[in-house]
Amino acid sequence: MIRQTLSVLRKELLVEWRDRSRISGLFFFAMAIVILMAFASPSEGVLKQQAGGILWIGLLLASTRSLDQSFATEMEHGALEGLMLWPVDPRAVFYGKALANTLVLLMVALAIVPLLFGMYGAEVRGSIPVLLGFLVFGCAAIGAPGTLFGGIVAQARGSSVLLPLLLFPLVIPAVLAAAKGTTVVMEGDPMGQGRSWLGLLVAFNAVHWSLSGLFFGRVVEDG
Amino acid sequence: MSRLKWEHVVGILGLLGMIGGHYAGLFVAPPERMMGDVGRIFYVHVPVAILSMLMFSVSGLAAFGYLMSGRMGFDWLVESTVEVGVMLSTLLLILGSVWARPTWGVWWTWDPRLITATVLLLTFVGVMLLRGATTNPEKRATWSSVATLIAWVNVPITYKSVQWWRSLHQIQTPQDAISEPMRIVYYENMIAMILVLVWFVAWRWRIAKATAMAEAPEPLPAEVSP
Numbered sequence: 143m144i145r146q147t148l149s150v151l152r153k154e155l156l157v158e159w160r161d162r163s164r165i166s167g168l169f170f171f172a173m174a175i176v177i178l179m180a181f182a183s184p185s186e187g188v189l190k191q192q193a194g195g196i197l198w199i200g201l202l203l204a205s206t207r208s209l210d211q212s213f214a215t216e217m218e219h220g221a222l223e224g225l226m227l228w229p230v231d232p233r234a235v236f237y238g239k240a241l242a243n244t245l246v247l248l249m250v251a252l253a254i255v256p257l258l259f260g261m262y263g264a265e266v267r268g269s270i271p272v273l274l275g276f277l278v279f280g281c282a283a284i285g286a287p288g289t290l291f292g293g294i295v296a297q298a299r300g301s302s303v304l305l306p307l308l309l310f311p312l313v314i315p316a317v318l319a320a321a322k323g324t325t326v327v328m329e330g331d332p333m334g335q336g337r338s339w340l341g342l343l344v345a346f347n348a349v350h351w352s353l354s355g356l357f358f359g360r361v362v363e364d365g
Numbered sequence: 366m367s368r369l370k371w372e373h374v375v376g377i378l379g380l381l382g383m384i385g386g387h388y389a390g391l392f393v394a395p396p397e398r399m400m401g402d403v404g405r406i407f408y409v410h411v412p413v414a415i416l417s418m419l420m421f422s423v424s425g426l427a428a429f430g431y432l433m434s435g436r437m438g439f440d441w442l443v444e445s446t447v448e449v450g451v452m453l454s455t456l457l458l459i460l461g462s463v464w465a466r467p468t469w470g471v472w473w474t475w476d477p478r479l480i481t482a483t484v485l486l487l488t489f490v491g492v493m494l495l496r497g498a499t500t501n502p503e504k505r506a507t508w509s510s511v512a513t514l515i516a517w518v519n520v521p522i523t524y525k526s527v528q529w530w531r532s533l534h535q536i537q538t539p540q541d542a543i544s545e546p547m548r549i550v551y552y553e554n555m556i557a558m559i560l561v562l563v564w565f566v567a568w569r570w571r572i573a574k575a576t577a578m579a580e581a582p583e584p585l586p587a588e589v590s591p
Contacts, residue, residue, distance in 0.1 A: 287515065294508045298498045307494050308512065311487030314480075315522070349518055357511040360432060 146230045150238020157215055158246060164211060168204045168250050175200035176257055186263065193264035194325030197254060198317050202284060205247055206306050209288040212243055213296035222296075222362060232359030236289060240354070243292075244285030251277045267330035272340070276327065279343040280320030283350065287312050290354040293361050319343040370571075376564025382557025386550065394550040403467045407547075410460045411538075412555040414482075416562060417457050418520050420450035421489060423566075425517035428510035437577060440506035443513055445569035447492050449562060454486040469533060478534035481523040488516035502577060 158165060179196045183189040216222040225235060255277070258264040266273055288309055295304045323339035390408035397404025424446040431439035461479065462472045473479065492512045499505035527536045543551065 290511070290515070294495070294512070295498075297504065298495065298508070299500070304494060304498050308491040311484050311491055312515065312519075314484045314487075318480075350515075353515055353518070357432075357514070360507055361511055 143231050143234050146234035147237045147241070150230070150235050151241050152238075154239055154242030155245070158242065164208065165246055165249060168208050168246065169253050171207055172200040172204040172250050172254050173257060175203055176254060176261070180261070190263045191325070191329065193258045193262045194323075194328050195321040196262075197251070197258060197324060198280065198321040200254060201247060201251055201281070202310070202313070202317055204250055205243075205284045205288055206302075206309065208246055209243060209292040209309070210295075210302055210305055212239060212289060212292045217296050226362055232362060233355045235362075236293075236355050236358035240286050240289040240351070243289050244282045247281040247285060248277060251281055264328050266328055268327035268336065272336055273324065273327045275340060276320050276323040276343065279340065279347055280316065280324075283316035283320065283343060283346050284309075284313055286347070286351045286354045290358055290361065293358060316343060316346045319346065370567075372564045372567035375560050376568075379557050379560025379562075379564060382553065382560060386554035386557045389550045390554060394547050395544065397547075400468060403464070406460060406464045408550055408554045410457070410464055411551065412558045413453055413457045413460060415555070416558055417450055417453035418485075418524060420446050420453055420562065420566075421485070421517060421520050424450060424489070424492075424513050425520070428513035428517075431506055431510045432514075437502070437506065438574075440502075440510070441570050441573035441577065442566075443506075443509055444496065444573045445566045447489055447496075447509075447513065448569060449565045451486065451489050451493060452565075453562075454482065454489065458482060458486065474533060476533045477526045477530040478523070478532070481519065481526040485516075485519040485523045488519055489513075492516055502580065 176196060179192070179199065180189055183192060213222065216225055226232065228235075255273075288305075291305055291308045291312075295308065298304060319339045319342040323336055323343065326336045326339070386408065390405050394405065394408070396402050397407065424443055427439045427442035427446060430436070431443065458479075461482070465474065466472050492509055495512050496505055496509045499508060527534050540548065
């Protein structure tokens, strides 16, 4: 199954690479949010403290554009049926797609963080590997349920409205943990809170990566 | 004349029980030691809180039942319990706000229990919206069952939130910490509410079934033998 997952991942990344407008569009979308959020802040000093939260709001909003498109290729010309007819475990299709969506979001995150340093005056007082940990697990926490719901709404009516309605409430705990964790890494963590936020994020990922993988087959087979 | 359905009998008993329970909660039970008469909202707020989580758990079981068996009866149960659960959850947040104003001094605060309860409500509202956006009955049943099971993950988190993150909202009160006359009124209200909810769910289940029957395509005419 790992080989199958990697094949699906390769195919997804190849599609992304051939149509690079999606990932660049995502980046500019997230960047626009980062800039717009600055207008809602009362002062530049506060902006610096809000950098972690704004990063995750930007990523969450950008993720809906990405996840919405994740199944667009499959929906054209009934290619989803073709994909499911492959002698491949549906879980491999799910994990391949979810990993690809996580990687795309992570690349956007890595491109946005330097902007926060430059424009918001944010700095990393904690450790950089821990910051990377929050970025990886935070993106993964949006990627897994996002791929599952992306698969559902791609086949339903009004998908662009439905995806945020399904996804946002579900990922609130993960976004909260990622935002709080990123903020404590940036602002310094004298109380050692980062560890518990990271723990919550890892637990969220464990639950949703297993549950979503389990259900994906039913969602596309009955679709 | 149509026969009186069992759920209506249960519902009328429940409504009578709620009238009696509310009267006892307001006028018979002793005032709460710390909060006085404000504490009387306990007889409604706590049963609504427990029953909303229980209702979503029934939705989770029904969703699991549908995914395992494919029987539409389970899907109708998902539809009815999710709707009743959303109603209860909304009522819970309103009651909680009414209680919070005199005791905490605010209608709303960013307390972990309040946040998790709101997240729980929103995830199940998402399930209802998903059902509304899907016309094919089989797809609707499968997708909403999956979404229900994933939304159900928030039930234990909401329940345990007061223990995991100690904050403004109190932890669950042990039964033996409640005085006898207060406990009787609490149980009375709880049982009455369960009866009313059984009525709501059963009635809503019949509506879901009738809608499904009406939506089902006409059976093909029987082949006429020459």
